[in-house]
Amino acid sequence: MSAENWDYEADVVVIGSGATGMPAAIVAREAGASVVIVEAQPHIGGHAITSGGNLPLGGGTSYQKKYRIEDSPELFFRDLTDWSVVENNGFPPYRYNDREIIRAFVDNSVAAFEFLLANGVRVIDRAPNNIGHEIGVSVARTMQIDVADWPMVHTGRPADPNDPEIRAGAGLIRPLEAAARKAGVEILLEHRMTAIHREAPRCGRVLGIAVDHRGTVRNIRARKAIIVATGGSTGNVNFRRMFDPRLTEEYCGLAGMPWSDQDASGELAAMDIGAALWGLFNYTGEFGSGITKPGAIGCQYGYVNVRWHPGSAVFAKARAIGLSVEDWQNVILVNMLGRRFYDETAGPFGYNTYLSVNPYEPHSYLNAKNAKYNPSNFINAALAGIGDGHNGGGPIWAIFDADAVAREQWRPTTPDVDREAGFFFAADTLAELAAKIVMKYQRVPMPPRNLAETVARYNSFVDAGKDADFGKPTPRYRIEKPPFYAAWATPVVHDTRAGLRINGRCQVIDMDGAVIPGLYCGGESAGGFSMHGLPRAICQGFIAGRNAAAENV
Numbered sequence: 001m002s003a004e005n006w007d008y009e010a011d012v013v014v015i016g017s018g019a020t021g022m023p024a025a026i027v028a029r030e031a032g033a034s035v036v037i038v039e040a041q042p043h044i045g046g047h048a049i050t051s052g053g054n055l056p057l058g059g060g061t062s063y064q065k066k067y068r069i070e071d072s073p074e075l076f077f078r079d080l081t082d083w084s085v086v087e088n089n090g091f092p093p094y095r096y097n098d099r100e101i102i103r104a105f106v107d108n109s110v111a112a113f114e115f116l117l118a119n120g121v122r123v124i125d126r127a128p129n130n131i132g133h134e135i136g137v138s139v140a141r142t143m144q145i146d147v148a149d150w151p152m153v154h155t156g157r158p159a160d161p162n163d164p165e166i167r168a169g170a171g172l173i174r175p176l177e178a179a180a181r182k183a184g185v186e187i188l189l190e191h192r193m194t195a196i197h198r199e200a201p202r203c204g205r206v207l208g209i210a211v212d213h214r215g216t217v218r219n220i221r222a223r224k225a226i227i228v229a230t231g232g233s234t235g236n237v238n239f240r241r242m243f244d245p246r247l248t249e250e251y252c253g254l255a256g257m258p259w260s261d262q263d264a265s266g267e268l269a270a271m272d273i274g275a276a277l278w279g280l281f282n283y284t285g286e287f288g289s290g291i292t293k294p295g296a297i298g299c300q301y302g303y304v305n306v307r308w309h310p311g312s313a314v315f316a317k318a319r320a321i322g323l324s325v326e327d328w329q330n331v332i333l334v335n336m337l338g339r340r341f342y343d344e345t346a347g348p349f350g351y352n353t354y355l356s357v358n359p360y361e362p363h364s365y366l367n368a369k370n371a372k373y374n375p376s377n378f379i380n381a382a383l384a385g386i387g388d389g390h391n392g393g394g395p396i397w398a399i400f401d402a403d404a405v406a407r408e409q410w411r412p413t414t415p416d417v418d419r420e421a422g423f424f425f426a427a428d429t430l431a432e433l434a435a436k437i438v439m440k441y442q443r444v445p446m447p448p449r450n451l452a453e454t455v456a457r458y459n460s461f462v463d464a465g466k467d468a469d470f471g472k473p474t475p476r477y478r479i480e481k482p483p484f485y486a487a488w489a490t491p492v493v494h495d496t497r498a499g500l501r502i503n504g505r506c507q508v509i510d511m512d513g514a515v516i517p518g519l520y521c522g523g524e525s526a527g528g529f530s531m532h533g534l535p536r537a538i539c540q541g542f543i544a545g546r547n548a549a550a551e552n553v
Helices: 021-030 046-050 062-066 073-080 099-118 170-183 265-272 378-382 402-408 430-436 448-464 534-549
Strands: 008-015 035-038 186-188 192-200 203-213 216-228 332-334 397-401 424-427 484-488 507-509 515-521
Touching: 008 021, 008 203, 008 534, 021 035, 021 099, 021 170, 021 216, 021 534, 046 170, 062 099, 073 099, 099 534, 170 186, 192 216, 192 265, 216 265, 216 534, 265 515, 332 448, 397 402, 397 448, 402 484, 424 430, 430 448, 430 484, 515 534
Parallel strands: 008 035, 008 216, 035 186, 203 515, 216 515
Antiparallel strands: 192 203, 203 216, 332 397, 397 484, 424 484, 507 515
């Protein structure tokens, strides 16, 4: 594009304001580059600001040293590339990690952590622990981000100062936002990137991006580099189905939404100019929290760690808080046809963390040989469908009665449940309940007779003390007291663990294995790294920002 076609320009253009974009922007600005962040939403933070605030950065951080935990980049690297570690269902969490990307992560992990502290992020002062997914077996690495008095986006209010366990992504993003603005980073909200401009469709440097701002197209020049920090692809149905055809439209309760959407915009724009994808196994490996059992029912957004409350800026989109399930003995789960499909008390796929393999011998066949096999098939059963030739498991409904409501101390009314959009139903009989289940994703009517028969059979298992169909441990409660309820309990899509191919410098690589000059990527839009949560995004943003600012044009 000629100079007169640019509406705006900066040395470094960062696409996204989450856990990758914010560190990248600050680091690049501190290195002397002018920086602009473009953010599609009317607010900053991406999925990171909705997170639980767990921070497993390791390799010898100051907090690890303070609490006499011996760690090193070499140990961290060994952990994150250990082929022999498997979950109890046989799936390996580290085997398919790209060694170059992991090497860069572990070598920069301490520096990224100290960068956060230097820019106002605080962690709860206690020994690192084993919370977190795919963070290595050898030592404790996870710290919790102190949300302090920053308002949490899911409530709109600060945390209770007397609760030592409250941590949240606002304690990461809000201090980084303040640091970025103080450093002179410009943040353009409601600027959705629609294309990446390159000198030629498949060769040359990247030049800038096109954005849509409230219906107006603008072009922003990047004199040095572009950093893709768009957060992944779980919200793009057709994109995610390239990895798993089962993930059809009904998996609509994505973690982090409706605050932000992982729409694959970064991946698609980069692929349009020749970028390759990478590390695809990690997207669908049956471990971690790529797709999870819901933590709340009766609402669209039921991810286990995020409850949207009326004080949130996005509650009008979320519509309901949801009913948190303390004991899955209080419900049965049925598919679209009103049939049970698995033990309701079963959990989702397992995940690896400190001491989850014990005893542990690095790179030894004994780690798998000593594991007690457990197939962890709840998610697979939920996604299996109804045998009619369609992909996708369809809606899953939690069925329960008035006694269950009393035991769980639920309030089956607005704003706790979402009746308006069809994620919660109630009736005086089971037949009436089945007939009421009409909503966007229930593509076939639920036969009333099926639901009545399912409940009757389950009640017989309660009487007998044994679930003859799915082995639920000692079924406890009959479902018999009206009103009866059906609450949305469909699995929740979360992590993106595959994306654009990058190298250790976070440069994007094309289909020929060559660097696309001036294009960088990190976090959930980048592939080659199986790890849940904030650390890979933060560290890769740190790496990308430093290298982008050093580009020679």
